[in-house]
Amino acid sequence: MKHETERSTAAAKAAECASMRLQASAWIDGELAQQTQLEAHLAGCDACRAHAGELRATKSLLAPLRADEPTADLWPRIRARTQTAAPAAAARAAFPWSRMAAALVGCAGTALLLEASSRWSEARHPAAGLARWPAALHAQHAVADELHSAPEQRLLAAIEPGPKPGPKPGPKNGAKNGPENGPKNGPKNEG
C-alpha cells in the first residue's frame, strides 16, 4: 500500500515536471502568460531548474548562425529563370481552358438530358425500351442466364440425393425429393 502511494506520488511529480519543462520553453521566449506556477516549481525543483537552463542555452547555441548572412546576389539568375519560364506560362495562360471547360460541361449536360429522357420514356413504356435492345444483346443475355443456372443446378444436385438433373419432377415427386427431406438423409450420407 505504501509502495503504491509512493509510486503514484512519483508519477504525479514526473507529470508535473514534464508539464513545467514544456512551459519553461515558452517562458524563456517570453510567451508564457501565467508564470507564477512555473516559477514556484522551478524554485523547488533542481532538475527542472537545470533543464530550463539547458533550454535557454540552446539560444546561444544557435548564435553562430545568426551572424551568418547570405551575400550572394541571386537576382540575375532569378531574372534569367523567370524569362525562360515566361513563354511557357504565357502559353498556358493563352490556351482557352475556360472555353474548353464550358464545352465539356455542355457535352456532359446534353448526355445527361438524353439519358434522363430515355429513362423517362422507358418508365412509361417498358416494352418499347426493351424493344430498342438489339437482338444480339438479347442472345448474349440468354447465354449468360444459361451459364449462371448451370452451377446452381450442379450445387442443387450435390445437396439433394434425388434424381439427377433432368426433366423437372411433378409436384408429388418434388415434395418427396425436395430440400425439406434432405436433413433426414443427410447424416447417413455423411457417415
Added chain:
Amino acid sequence: MDLDPSVLARLRLGDLAALELCYREFGPRVQRLCRRLVGRDQADDAAQEVFVKLHERAAQFSGKSRFSTWLYQVTLNHCLKRVERERRRDTLPLSDSTTCGWAEDDLRAVEDRDQVECWLRALAPDQRAVLVLRELEGLDYKEIADVLGLPVGTVMSRLFRARQKLIELERGSKSPAPRLGALRT
C-alpha cells in the same frame, strides 16, 4: 515591414521590376531561411525557385495575411518538399544524426557554425521549421502559427521538442561513440 501595396499590385500582374523590388526587400530573408532548411549547398537554388514561384503565383495571394507571412509559407513549403524529395531519393530517415560525424577529432576540425547547421539538419523538418522561425527569424508564436497553419499550443510543443533534441545532440557531440545508439531515436 511588409511589401508596399503598389509593388504588390504590380507583382500580381507579373511585373518583373516589381519582382526585383520584392527580391531586394525579402531576398536575404528567403535565402537565410532556405539555408537553414535545405542546407548551404542547395540554398541558392531553392531561393531562386521560390522567387520564380512567386512570380508565377503572386496573383494567387489572397491578401488575407501579411505578404511576408505568405512568402514564408511559400518558402517553407518549397523547402520542406525539397527535403522530402531528397530524403526519398537517398532513402534516408527524416532525422539522421549520424551524418554529423561524432568522432572527437572530427569535432575539433569542424567550425561551430557548420556543427550547428549539422544539428539543425538532424532535426525532423517540422521541428527544424519552428526553431528556425523562432530563433533565427525572430517570429513570435502567433506569427509562427500563422505561417505553419498550426495552433499556438502545437508551435509551443514542437519548439520544446526541437530544443530537447538539440540538447541531446549537443550532449552527444561531447561524448564519444557509445552515446550514438541512444541518440538515434
